[in-house]
Amino acid sequence: MAIVLGPNRYGKAEVRVVRVTRDGGTHRIRDLNVGVFLSGDMDEVHLTGDNAAVLTTDTQKNTVFAFAKKYGIGELEEFGLLLARHFVDSQPTIHHARVQLEEYAWDRITGPHSFVKGGTEVRTAVVHSDGSGGAESVVSGLKDLTVLNSTGSEFHGFVEDEFTTLEPTNDRILATAVTAQWRHRGTDSKWDESYAAARNALLDAFATTHSLSLQQTLYAMGRRALEERPELCEVRMSMPNKHHFLVDLEPFGMDNDNEVYFAADRPYGLIEGTVLTDDAPDAPSAWN
Structure with missing residues (x-):
């Protein structure tokens, strides 16, 4: 009887990122919970402990923060697609990325920079990508x-x-x-x-x-x-x-x-x- 490695993925769960966009004196807030999950040529890290193919989960977390700064956070699904495509396109060992997003609402109070947290409703998105030009799917x-x-x-x-x-x-x-x-x-x-x-x-x-x-x-x-x-x-x-x-x-x-x-x-x-x-x-x- 042979024992083999089955499907697997790894990533950074629940990266909490809040992006404040300043339009002059008026501010806008996007409050996200982001999960990144990657799969690809990962056999050796499981079988022998060789980490040569591993993009660390700490790097994945930092990428979320860096992209929030570099690109801002506009539409939820588009931000997920940017991240998913980046991980696959930039790493030869990564063949598929799943990015899961939740957004928490903040409603503006009187004034340009005061907010009250919205109700219990949460907007969600799940993005899959095999990289630019590959198979992709978006679930909102x-x-x-x-x-x-x-x-x-x-x-x-x-x-x-x-x-x-x-x-x-x-x-x-x-x-x-x-x-x-x-x-x-x-x-x-x-x-x-x-x-x-x-x-x-x-x-x-x-x-x-x-x-x-x-x-x-x-x-x-x-x-x-x-x-x-x-x-x-x-x-x-x-x-x-x-x-x-x-x-x-x-x-x-x-x-x-x-x-x-x-x-x-x-x-x-x-x-x-x-x-x-x-x-x-x-x-x-x-x-x-």
Whole structure:
């Protein structure tokens, strides 16, 4: 029986970089968490400890900071592509780069240089590159986008067995924290415009879909994004059901006409799914 080295990669995780851009007296802030993961001719470092092919993770970290200074941080995906292409193009032993990015929002307060941190929502991107002229993929997205419909949601007609206690309902609160990723057909999108439009499509579909299940809502959201944004070919979503249960107020002599709820944080239903166009190109590495 032979024992061999399988797929592998290495890199620097969670490089926190904040870039302040000064336009005269007015400042802009981009606050990122960047992960770099590289693969290529790395057999010897695993098998014999020979580090000749290794670009150190400390160098990867420094590159993130240097690129933030040299190029600034404009569109999230473009910054990721710059980094990924650099690592492959500059190092003969590196054949593939994966750059993962998260962006944390800061909202301007009164004045040119005062900010308050935004909500829990985080913008995300994952970039893969085999170097300039090679195969590339870009997946944009977001996580922790918390949304709620106070009505317009039902849930009934489900399987019932001896352990079922959940009552069917024709009117409930539907709430979730959306994690969504959408794959681009190419690497030449107007990233900020595309992100804002895809996000709006998801929100519009959530708000306007009369929901019979969270699964139905998930599909409607993914479908809307693909219908409105031709540069996208696939949407993947993970949506926990943030349950709101009606409180029994009868012991206090009170009715509860869908007005008072207990918000339960766990356990929760977790709904996940993929919506894609029938001509979506294969991109097995895009999600990994």
